[in-house]
Amino acid sequence: IYLGTEPVGYFALDLGPAGAMCLSRLFIKEKARGQGIGRSIVAYAQKLAEGDGRSRLYLRIWARDLKAEGFAKKCRFRKAETVPMEVLPGTTLDITTWEKLWR
Incomplete structure (x- = not known):
C-alpha cells in the first residue's frame, strides 16, 4: 500500500472456503491511519x-x-x-473471525 510514493502498509487476499475470501495480514503504519486507506482496502x-x-x-x-x-x-x-489458534509453534492466541456477508 502506497501513499504517494511512500510505502505505508500491506495486505493479502486469500481464497477461503467456497464462497468466501479472507482479507489477511492487513497492516497500515500508524502515521497513515485514519485517512480511509483501510476502508478503501476493505x-x-x-x-x-x-x-x-x-x-x-x-x-x-x-x-x-x-x-x-x-x-x-x-x-x-x-x-x-x-477460537484459540496456534499462531506460532507453542504459541496460542484467541482469534476472532469478523465477517461481511451480502446476497
Missing part, C-alpha cells in the same frame, strides 16, 4: 470477492486488539466466532 477486497461470485469477506483479529476490532466494526464486519 471496499476493494469486497468488490473483488463479489466479482468472483463470493458472498462473504472475512478477517481474523487477535481478540485483545481493540483498535483492530474498532476498525472491523467501522467497516461493518460482524463478529462471528472467537
Whole structure:
C-alpha cells in the first residue's frame, strides 16, 4: 500500500472456503491511519470477492486488539466466532473471525 510514493502498509487476499475470501495480514503504519486507506482496502477486497461470485469477506483479529476490532466494526464486519489458534509453534492466541456477508 502506497501513499504517494511512500510505502505505508500491506495486505493479502486469500481464497477461503467456497464462497468466501479472507482479507489477511492487513497492516497500515500508524502515521497513515485514519485517512480511509483501510476502508478503501476493505471496499476493494469486497468488490473483488463479489466479482468472483463470493458472498462473504472475512478477517481474523487477535481478540485483545481493540483498535483492530474498532476498525472491523467501522467497516461493518460482524463478529462471528472467537477460537484459540496456534499462531506460532507453542504459541496460542484467541482469534476472532469478523465477517461481511451480502446476497
